[in-house]
Every structure is written in C-alpha cells, then in structure tokens.
Amino acid sequence: MTRTKAPLTIDPEVLGELLDGRWAAQRRRARALAADPATVPPDTGDLGELREATLSGVKALAASGSTRLALPESRGGRNDHAGYVAGFEETVVASPSLQVKAGVQFGLFGGAIQHLGNAEQHAQWLEPAQSGALLGCFAMTEIGHGSDVASLGTTAVYDPAAEEFVIRTPFPAAAKEYIGNAAAHGRAAIVFAQLVTAGVDHGVHAFFVPIRDESGRPLPGITIEDDGRKGGLLGVDNGRLSFDGVRIPRTHLLNRYGDVAADGTYSSPIDSPGRRFFTMLGTLVQGRVSLDGAAVVASKLGLDIAVRYGLQRRQFTGASDTDEVVLMDYQQHQRRLMPLIAETYANALAHEVLLESFQRVFSGEDDSDEARQVLETQAAGFKATTTWAALDILQECREACGGAGFMSENRLTGLRGDLDVYVTFEGDNTVLLQLVGKRLLQDYSAEFKNIDFGGVARFLGTQAAEHSLYRSGLANVGRTIGELLTPALNEKRIRSGKLQQVLLSSRVDAMVADLAGRLRPAAKMSQAAAAELFNEQQHELVNAARAYIELLKWEALNQAMHTFDDRPEHADEAKTLRRIRDLYGLTLIERNIGWHIMYGRLSMNRARQVGPTINRLCAKLAGNAGELVAAFGYGPEQRRATIAEGIEQQRQDEAREHYRQARARADYPVDEKVLYQQKRQQSRQESSAR
Structure with a gap:
C-alpha cells in the first residue's frame, strides 16, 4: 500500500560489488565454502556431537588453503591479512560457532605465534597451527581479570639454573576462563602471564605452553575444566585452565617485544613498559576487526531472511475486501526494517575502511605509531557499535517474522543467541568505547601543542562563545546551525548531505569540548580525586565515543555514495545509495533529536520534518527491498531458512x-x-x- 509506485531499476550485483569491496573474491570463495555441508554443523545434537562437527568444519577451512593467506610469502602465504579476515568473516554464514572456533585456532593461537614469535618459533609451530595439525588455545582472560589484561594474575617466573619458566596460577581468580578449544581439542595454549626474572616483574608476555599429550590427556600440573553449555556457540569447547608449577623452556617465550637471556637478563626493543604492553596487544587487533565484519555478515543474513519473508507474507485486508496486504506494504514494517538495512550498509562500508587500515599496518605498508593508533581506535569503536547493532537487528528481524521467526529452522534466534557474546569478548563494548573516548580527548588536547598564548586564548574564547550560543535561549531565536545553512529547509534540504555532516560532526565536537572542559581540573587534583572526576564523566565519554564512530560510519557511506558519480549507466544505483545515506544520517539525527534541539542545532519546526522525511525514504527504499538484500550475495544454500524461500x-x-x-x-x-x-x-x- 505504501511502497513507492515507481521503484528504481537497480542491479543487485552492482551494489554487491561495492559492498564486497576490494576483497570480493575472498568473500565469495568463503560463501561458497559456507554452503558446503562439511562446514555446516547440525542444528541439534549433544555438546560432544556439535563440537566434533564444528572441528570438522575448522579442518575443512584449513584444507581450503584460506587460512594461509595472512602468512608471509616466505611461509607460503600472500601477506594478505585483510583478504584472510574478509573471507574468514563469511564463515558466520555456515555457523557462528565455526567462525569463533576457527578464529581461536587461526586468528588468535596462530596469529599470536606469527605476530609475537620469532623466525625459529614460526618454523616450529606456525605451519602446524595454520594447517590445523596443532590445535591450540588463546589463554588470556582470567576469572578475576577480563578487559584489564595488564593486571592478569598468572605468573611466569624464570629459573636460570634450568633455563625454564615456571607457569603458575597463584590464586583461583587467576585461572584462565572461557578459553576456546580448551575443553576438548586444544593441545597447546598461548598463555599470557606476568614475566618475572631476577625478582623483577616485567609485565604481561605471551608463552607457548603444551597442555595435552598425544592421547588428549592433560599434562602434569595442568587442570582443565569444561565450561559446559552456554547461551550460544555450542560448537565451541570453552574451558578453564589452571597451572601448578608447569615448566616450559626459555625458548617458549614469544619474544618479539621482550626476551630473557639464559642468565635471566631481560631485554626489549621498547624501553617503556606501558608502550611495550600496548604494542604487543596492538598486534592482536585482528580479533576485533574480524568480529566487526562477522557482525555485519550476521546482520546481512538476518535482514535477507526477514525482508524476503516480508515481501511474501500477507496479513489482513486493506485496499481490497478479498486480497490480503503484503507485510512490506505496511509503513511500520518499512520503518522497522529499512533503517536497519541502511545501518547495515553503513556498517559494511565502514568495515571496508577498517580492512584497508588493517592491511596497511599488518602488510608493513604503513606500520607507524600513528597508523596503529588509528587502526586500534577504529577497530575498538566499530566492533563495539556493530556488534550491538547486530543484536538489535537480529531481534527486530525475528519479531518482523512473527512466530515463524521464532522457529529454529529459520535461524534468526540461533544467530542472535550465538552473537550475544560478541559484545563482550575481544573487549567489552563499553570498555572499548572508553578507549575511543580517551583517544578523542588525547587528540583534542593535541590541538594546544605548538600554539602561542594568544592563540590558546583565542581558541578558548571561540569555545566559550560557541557554548554560550548553543546553551542559551538565544540560539532559538532563529540562529541555529541548520537554519544558517539552509534558510528554506524543505524535505530536499533536510536531506542535504552537508547538513547531515554538520549536525553529526558538530555534535561530536561539542561533546568532546564539553568533556575536556569538565576534565581539565584533573591535572591539578590528587590521583583519587582525578579518578573520581573521570568516573563522573564516564557516561558522557562513552556517548561522545559512540557519536564519533557513528560519524565515521556516515562518512564511509557518504564516500561510497559518490562511487557512481561518473557512471551515468548506474544512475539508479547512485540514487539508491543516496537514499540509504540520507536514511542512515536522519535516523542518527532522529535518535538524538533531543540533543540537537537542546543545543540549538535544530529548531522545533525543523526537527519536526525529520520523522516524515524518514517515512518517505523508507517507502521509497521498500520498493527495492528485495534488490537491496540480494546485493548481500547469499543464496538459499547460505540462508537455509524456509521462510526466505x-x-x-x-x-x-x-x-x-x-x-x-x-x-x-x-x-x-x-x-x-x-x-x-x-x-x-x-x-x-x-x-x-x-
């Protein structure tokens, strides 16, 4: 009833090429592999059966050769880190359990050996790890310390007489917990522990520790417990590891950033312990990058299923006494799904930006500190916002499919249950956004460097004037940003890309400036008082970080929109992308409409135009809803949902x-x-x- 009467003529393959990006070939090969029954675990079965089926899928991935893409050319790889991640993300289509278990094996266990180890360690362990011959774990998280990696309790004390490290769990809260591959299949673990030599603690380092013998029994001094059933990811054998005086050779220290000589002398190419710690963890950013992409894939899959169902399912008569109305013709159905499609397009295109940063750093093209900081900030913020979005999207898709969406055979409940834990592993999302917020404040303070006193005074004067304008009632006397830019603001003008960018970016600027002003007194406070002041601003810090990441995603979508500027044969695809960009941008503005009104960014009259404009965009995009999800590139063999077919x-x-x-x-x-x-x-x- 309310879909546009004249849908655009768009080619899903053209949009698909844009979404798949630079590493489209790797993505499509992975989708084909995800349709292979060998990679798809059964929907039912006990834990043992599901775990063994998932392990078979991991071995099928290894046999495909895709797990070797990120290896250096000297090891038979292509040094294609982003290509490996792009393909790996698509394994969610087969099963999130497969994606996570393979991620533990090849990305974390194998990745730690590759990025933290030396050439000799590569020769000994890297090839078996990436081929699946040596199954391993990534033992970082502890019961008492999750996101606070620097405070891990496990110790590795060096014994110079034996030239061995002694790994110990000194108290119960130091046990390694939720460790993938630990409960059943892992034979070795990369264990993160406090390195102590000659009585000095040099902070957290990584060690290669065998945990099982050839027959699968735990080695002496190692206790392994099974975490049992979880709320999802039943194919992943998570477990708990404890160490009681386990001895390993000195050469089992992964020593790229810190080494111990035979006599116990410690050395490192990085003098600062703090910088050394963050550099070491930065090499493991791949996990967050892949989770961001995997959440995009799950969102695409859920929307593909829900939209196809919405285009077929009929409910109630409307314009006719006899013909029932297709769900997608109802305005509210459009309102619940079309903004989610726009958000998923934004998340997917922003992820391509993240992959580009990842490839530049890890291929060695640009391994500077600045490039690594940009990558780490993007990975933290994108992973947090995209995994949260995936849960919301899958839940909305489930509800949009009614009772049929609740059936296991249609995958939506299973996908959501499996992705639930994505928001807390590889960094709790709230903690990750605090990291982003701190970086924003650091960048903000950098603006004061190399500026003379007069310049600083002028800068602060500008800030004071800006805050006076937008916090007072004077801002509502017709001097808002939106009205200054667009005096005659109709639907077309409120869809202005320039206006959207100004509204989104000025919100970030104001929030960060406000935070910096509130936190400035901390420099002269005691440690306790400064910590309390920072804690009082924690909520605002997270909100500012989220606003910044949303801006980055809007900019990625805006940039991609211009891909077809010089291709008139794809005018309808260009128009569709503009509608998607506008819907995403206006949805973000509507979500925070109160802020924009309170701070004088939009007048009440202009703000009232946002909702109706979103409704019209949803109706227009709903006319091409089928093509928009077809662009995701999935067929019946990947969807495996009866309601979608x-x-x-x-x-x-x-x-x-x-x-x-x-x-x-x-x-x-x-x-x-x-x-x-x-x-x-x-x-x-x-x-x-x-």
Missing part, C-alpha cells in the same frame, strides 16, 4: 486452499485451524523427505 508462504496458501475447498462442501469435518496444521505438517514432512 517462499516455502512458508506456500504452506499457508495450500492450507487456505484446503480450507476453501472444505468450506465449499456441506459436511466439512474439521475447522480451519486443524486443516491448516495438518497441511503444514504434511508440507514439512515432504520438505524433509526432499
């Missing part, structure tokens, strides 16, 4: 026809509900038999 609608149509035929007879024996259930059960049995 018209089967559920076919069942309902057949049941209705049986009901009509029964009503036509004078002696029909059963009511509509029984007939419907009988026909639906028959269709299910026929589908299963096929």
Whole structure:
C-alpha cells in the first residue's frame, strides 16, 4: 500500500560489488565454502556431537588453503591479512560457532605465534597451527581479570639454573576462563602471564605452553575444566585452565617485544613498559576487526531472511475486501526494517575502511605509531557499535517474522543467541568505547601543542562563545546551525548531505569540548580525586565515543555514495545509495533529536520534518527491498531458512486452499485451524523427505 509506485531499476550485483569491496573474491570463495555441508554443523545434537562437527568444519577451512593467506610469502602465504579476515568473516554464514572456533585456532593461537614469535618459533609451530595439525588455545582472560589484561594474575617466573619458566596460577581468580578449544581439542595454549626474572616483574608476555599429550590427556600440573553449555556457540569447547608449577623452556617465550637471556637478563626493543604492553596487544587487533565484519555478515543474513519473508507474507485486508496486504506494504514494517538495512550498509562500508587500515599496518605498508593508533581506535569503536547493532537487528528481524521467526529452522534466534557474546569478548563494548573516548580527548588536547598564548586564548574564547550560543535561549531565536545553512529547509534540504555532516560532526565536537572542559581540573587534583572526576564523566565519554564512530560510519557511506558519480549507466544505483545515506544520517539525527534541539542545532519546526522525511525514504527504499538484500550475495544454500524461500508462504496458501475447498462442501469435518496444521505438517514432512 505504501511502497513507492515507481521503484528504481537497480542491479543487485552492482551494489554487491561495492559492498564486497576490494576483497570480493575472498568473500565469495568463503560463501561458497559456507554452503558446503562439511562446514555446516547440525542444528541439534549433544555438546560432544556439535563440537566434533564444528572441528570438522575448522579442518575443512584449513584444507581450503584460506587460512594461509595472512602468512608471509616466505611461509607460503600472500601477506594478505585483510583478504584472510574478509573471507574468514563469511564463515558466520555456515555457523557462528565455526567462525569463533576457527578464529581461536587461526586468528588468535596462530596469529599470536606469527605476530609475537620469532623466525625459529614460526618454523616450529606456525605451519602446524595454520594447517590445523596443532590445535591450540588463546589463554588470556582470567576469572578475576577480563578487559584489564595488564593486571592478569598468572605468573611466569624464570629459573636460570634450568633455563625454564615456571607457569603458575597463584590464586583461583587467576585461572584462565572461557578459553576456546580448551575443553576438548586444544593441545597447546598461548598463555599470557606476568614475566618475572631476577625478582623483577616485567609485565604481561605471551608463552607457548603444551597442555595435552598425544592421547588428549592433560599434562602434569595442568587442570582443565569444561565450561559446559552456554547461551550460544555450542560448537565451541570453552574451558578453564589452571597451572601448578608447569615448566616450559626459555625458548617458549614469544619474544618479539621482550626476551630473557639464559642468565635471566631481560631485554626489549621498547624501553617503556606501558608502550611495550600496548604494542604487543596492538598486534592482536585482528580479533576485533574480524568480529566487526562477522557482525555485519550476521546482520546481512538476518535482514535477507526477514525482508524476503516480508515481501511474501500477507496479513489482513486493506485496499481490497478479498486480497490480503503484503507485510512490506505496511509503513511500520518499512520503518522497522529499512533503517536497519541502511545501518547495515553503513556498517559494511565502514568495515571496508577498517580492512584497508588493517592491511596497511599488518602488510608493513604503513606500520607507524600513528597508523596503529588509528587502526586500534577504529577497530575498538566499530566492533563495539556493530556488534550491538547486530543484536538489535537480529531481534527486530525475528519479531518482523512473527512466530515463524521464532522457529529454529529459520535461524534468526540461533544467530542472535550465538552473537550475544560478541559484545563482550575481544573487549567489552563499553570498555572499548572508553578507549575511543580517551583517544578523542588525547587528540583534542593535541590541538594546544605548538600554539602561542594568544592563540590558546583565542581558541578558548571561540569555545566559550560557541557554548554560550548553543546553551542559551538565544540560539532559538532563529540562529541555529541548520537554519544558517539552509534558510528554506524543505524535505530536499533536510536531506542535504552537508547538513547531515554538520549536525553529526558538530555534535561530536561539542561533546568532546564539553568533556575536556569538565576534565581539565584533573591535572591539578590528587590521583583519587582525578579518578573520581573521570568516573563522573564516564557516561558522557562513552556517548561522545559512540557519536564519533557513528560519524565515521556516515562518512564511509557518504564516500561510497559518490562511487557512481561518473557512471551515468548506474544512475539508479547512485540514487539508491543516496537514499540509504540520507536514511542512515536522519535516523542518527532522529535518535538524538533531543540533543540537537537542546543545543540549538535544530529548531522545533525543523526537527519536526525529520520523522516524515524518514517515512518517505523508507517507502521509497521498500520498493527495492528485495534488490537491496540480494546485493548481500547469499543464496538459499547460505540462508537455509524456509521462510526466505517462499516455502512458508506456500504452506499457508495450500492450507487456505484446503480450507476453501472444505468450506465449499456441506459436511466439512474439521475447522480451519486443524486443516491448516495438518497441511503444514504434511508440507514439512515432504520438505524433509526432499
């Protein structure tokens, strides 16, 4: 009823090429592999069966050769770190359990050996790890310390007489917890522990520690416990590791950033312990990058299923007394799904920007401190906001599909359950956004460097004037930013990209400036008082970080929109991308409309135009909803959801026809509900038999 009457003519493959980006070939190969039954674990089974099936998928990935892409050319790889991650993310289509277990094996266990180890260690362990011959764990998280890695309790004390490290869990809270591959399959672990030599603690370092013998039994001094069933990811064997005086050779220290000589002398190419610690952790940023991309893939898959169902499912009569209305024709259905498609497009295109940064740093093209800081900030912020978005998107897709969406066979509940933990591993999202916020404040303070006193005074004067304008009632006397830029603000003007960028960026600027002003007194406070002041601003810090990441994603979408500027044959694709950009931008503005009004960015009159404009954009995009999700590149073999293939609608149509035929007879024996259930059960049995 409310979809546009003249949908654009767009080619899903053209949009798909844009979304798949530079590493499209790796993505498409991974999607094909995800359709292979060897990589798809069963939907049901006990923990042991699900874990073994997931392990088989990990071995199938290794056999495909894709796990070697990130290796250096000297090791038979291509030094293609982003290509490896891009393909690896798509394994979510087969199973999130497969993606996580493979990530532990090849990205974390193998990645730690590659990025923290030396050439000799590479020769000994890297090839077996990346081929799946040596199954391993990444033992960082402890019961008592999750995100606070620097305070881990596990110790590795060097014994110079034996030239060995002694690994110990000194108290129960130091046990390694939630460790993937630990409960059943891992034979070795990369253990993060406090390195102590000659009585001096040199901070957290990584050690290669065997944990099982060839028959699978725990080695002496190692206790392994099974975490059992979780809320999702049942194919991943998470467990707990404890160490009681476990001895390993000195050469098992992964010593790229810190080494111990035979006599116990410690050395490092990085003098500062703090900088050494963050440099070491920075080499492991791949986990956050891949989680960001995996969350995008799950969002695409959920929307693909929900939109296809919404284009088929009919409910209630509207414009006709006899014909029921397709769900996608209802405005509220458009409102619940179209903004999510726009957000997913933004997340996907922003992820391509992140992959570019990742490739530059890890290929050695630009391994500067500045490039690494940009990558770490992007990875932290994108992972946090995208994984949160994925949970919201999958839940909305589930609800948009009604009871059918709650059936396991249609995957939406399983995907959401599996992705739930993504928001807390590889860094709790709230903690990651605090990291982003701190970097924003650091960049803000850098503006004061190399400026004379007069310059600083002018800068602060400008800030004071700006805050006076936007915090006082004077701002509402017709001097808002939106009205200054667009005096006659109609629908087309409120969709102005320039206006959206100004509104989004000025919000970030004001929030960061406000934070900096509130935190400035901390420099003259005691440590305790400064910590309390910072704690009081924690909520505002997280909000500012989130606003900044949303701006980056909008900019990525805006930049991608211009891809077709010089390609007139793709005018409709260009128009579609502009609608997607505008919908994403205006949805962000609507989400924080109170802030924009309070700070004088939009007048009440202008703010009232945002909602109706979003409604019109949703209706226009709904006319091409099928093409927008087809651009994601998934087929029936990847979706594996009956409601997405018209089967559920076919069942309902057949049941209705049986009901009509029964009503036509004078002696029909059963009511509509029984007939419907009988026909639906028959269709299910026929589908299963096929």
